[in-house]
Amino acid sequence: MNYYYHFVRETRRFSLIVFMNACLLAIMYWWGRTYLLDEESDPVVFSVVVVIELILLGISIYLWSVNKKIEIKVSAREFYYCDPLFGENELVLCVDDIDEIIQVQSATNRIQRNLLRLKDGSVHELMYQNYNIDKQAMFDALKRANPKIKLPASIWIYEQTRPQWAKEVRKKMGLDE
Structure with a gap:
């Protein structure tokens, strides 16, 4: 293939x-x-x-x-992700089912997460930041396989997320509009 x-x-x-x-x-x-x-x-x-x-x-x-293998593959029809070190995660998805990849960072503890959202609304976490992969090449391959996939503006930009209670406090203080 x-x-x-x-x-x-x-x-x-x-x-x-x-x-x-x-x-x-x-x-x-x-x-x-x-x-x-x-x-x-x-x-x-x-x-x-x-x-x-x-x-x-x-x-x-x-x-x-x-000696297990961590593997990520993107083909014209399939996205395959296998990570035996983090909960035996294995995803085999049709590329057309992928809606977007979201990169989020917690505003409280700065933990970065990479999420794959499917068109059916389900979300899967990808742990690829642990393996020093070429994210730009992976994003380009996903875009080539399915131009409708929404990708982050940059491989370095992570969207800030806050807990609900922090959002309410910031709103009361006038920090968030």
Whole structure:
């Protein structure tokens, strides 16, 4: 099948990143203990570092052994999204069923979300910001597959969202028209 956009990443890459973070934590602890604390050691800090190291190494081993694939494909008729790391999400959609992609950012905690809205009103969250994909190429492929899809004005622009109570407070204060 001919794809307009195809992205694949294996979890072994994330395993190596987590392993490097575990190594960096050990080096930072050793450096801080040697050069900043003059060989003084707090058993609580040491215990916390050991627990975090074990957790990071466990996650690294798990990701290495599982080795699943994160995959995004856009063809003339189909949008395929598979993300085994975040809830075993797998979407297989007809490109004509997609209404828009929305990028929102919470005004309170700055968490960014990427939402795919279908013509039937259902919404699916895509976690592609975690994988360093070429969003512009994916958006261009979606537009090529279905010119009616509404896309964000830019890959960098996220719409601000606020909780309902915050909207009411801002309206009473005259901040929102």
